[in-house]
Amino acid sequence: MQSVDTLTRAELADAIHRQLGLSRAESLSMVESILQHMVTALSDGENVKISGFGTFLLRDKGERMGRNPKTGVEVPITPRRVLTFRASQMLKDRIAGA
Structure with missing residues (x-):
């Protein structure tokens, strides 16, 4: 059985810290900012498309x-998004x- 890791x-x-040389705090802030923008x-009600990766669809x-x-x-199963x-x-x- 294959081990399942989580990113x-x-x-x-x-990874941003290593590749771009930003501080760890700046890197974490960037990740949080991107995720918050997506949320x-x-x-x-907008879909989110990341070119070359995929699309999050509602x-x-x-x-x-x-x-x-x-x-x-x-x-009965209630309507939902x-x-x-x-x-x-x-x-x-x-x-x-x-």
Whole structure:
């Protein structure tokens, strides 16, 4: 079984620190600023596209009937907005080649 690692904000900031030579505090501030800008755009109903990486899309799902898998009872699922991610072709190609 393959080990699953998680890339954290601190690791992103450290990569910026190493590659751009900014201080650790400036690097972390940059990461936080970018993430906050993305969150604000998404909460305002905008999609976020990062060229060469992918697109974060908001989708409105209507009400529908679902089924409780344990009891089999049908229950209504309320309408909601969901966030999806669609990877760019460039990202898909790099992952497939890895």
